[in-house]
Amino acid sequence: MSETILVTGASGQLGRLVLNHLLETQKVTPARLVAGSREPTKLSDLAGRGIATRAVDFDKPSELGAAFAGIDTLLVVSTDALGEPGKRLAQHKAAVAAAQKAGVRRIAYTSMPNPEPGNPVLFAGDHYGTEQAIKESGLAYTIFRNGWYQENLLMGLPHAIASGKWFTSAGSGRLAHVAREDIARAIAAALASKPQGNATYTLTGSQAFDTDEIAALASAVTGKPVEVVHLSDEALLEGLKASGLPAPVAALLVSFDANTRAGTISDVTNDVKKLAGIEPRPLRAFLEDNKEALLAG
Template identity: 40%
Template sequence: MLLVTGATGQLGRRIVDQLIARHGSAAGIAASVRDPVRAADLDQRGVEVRHGDFDQPATLAGAFAGVEKLILVSTDGPGDLRIRQHRNAINAARAAGVRHILYTSFIDVAADSPAAFAAVHRTTEAELAASGVQFTVLRNPLYADFLPMNVAAAFASGVFELPAGSGRASFVSRAELAEATAAAALAPALARSVYELTGQATHDYHEVAAAVARTSGQPIRYQPVSTDAYAQTLVAQGLPPWFAGALAGMYAAVAAGRFDRISNDFALLVGHPPRPLACLAQELFRNN
């Protein structure tokens, strides 16, 4: 039995879709969700839907029973909450006899990173390594899916602001990351325990602005701002302060060069590279 946690989330649901597509059916595929009602469509497709709540560890024994391979999709929320949730899942998986955990991590796990997300994933990776369970870490880069939110203001004002400086990063869509995750989960054997699922090239946000402008036909540009100014803007827009700070810190990590790295790991797993920025821009902005 292969089980995906967070299967009603944006990444988790896509992973389930890819598993079914690659496997040819939903046989042997299960989904752990907090609210099974939201997974009714998965049940109708033949996925075994189980109730599992990382904040209620007692529910995880049943959710993980009989599971050989577990795709642990990282959760959302403040850092200390996420660490606790991931720990609960790892402990429950070990107790249930899960043989292999695949974890959706983050490209930046450095101890001195300005990104709060880095500490969450660094801690979880360390706890996986200490668990005694075979594990595979899949480090995701920046989601291409976030680009429309990043540049939305530019379609009205001509300018979008981020605290990313001149830092470079690669961008991969959730759909493609789900494809790589499913490929890793279904592989008969994996060569190593850590894969970095970057794009083919890195870009700064001036290059992102140019790609969006070419696709949309609207002149837009990128303006770097301070992390404090960006966080304050997000709070003013209604984001919780912890989330605003976490996003600002992530882009500060981009500015510091933490995301300026390229790997061929995606192609090793999937058989082809992820789409380049120009193709992603066509998909995301052709109707703007």
């Protein structure tokens, strides 16, 4: 087993869940864990459980060496710096370079399915570039290509249920949404185990659905009819902007639908079960558990 594990972005949702599963599910002792964040003051609850905390700011490369000192396995949770093109990739590359210099033995990274050139998602290049930097570093690595979270549906589906219409350009493309909790459980299991060489896992739900099928499930759970309105990317973009979304945000959302339509995120794997030992939560169960939120739109 790895001796010391540092999780970056530990004040965020995924990082905190990974640490929880390392402690509670994998029974890793707190003395082996380090929680990293740009704002360590947000980690007081983790510190109270015996986990060391460190300031980890990818925008301060000169300080990363000290942050990564003595770490055997480093989990780089991809940052949320999407507003400035190129910034996110620069942050990740700084972390990889610092890990290499600090003597980190294994680096893990949260990527996305099929980020290779040609992927329509506007930030896919950040993930692909980071994966390449990790592979070129010479460090042992584990890459987690995380599927789309089930929780992401709560950003737009409640409005679709309230209005009765779901506007999309995803066509008949399919997507296997996966619970954030299941991804965290799988990542924690991999981090806590003895490395078996370099590996890339694609973490998805157990079944892929198209937009019409998701709408039908949501209707069955909530009792509200949802009509799926299929649009072109251009029409969807104009509609989102007309609804008040900033153009960059609207363009990003459209790129998600284009990605689904292209089949680039249609993969269904058993990697969650392979790592965590449990089946991922079915989409219908997620919708049922969040019925109240779905009806609050």
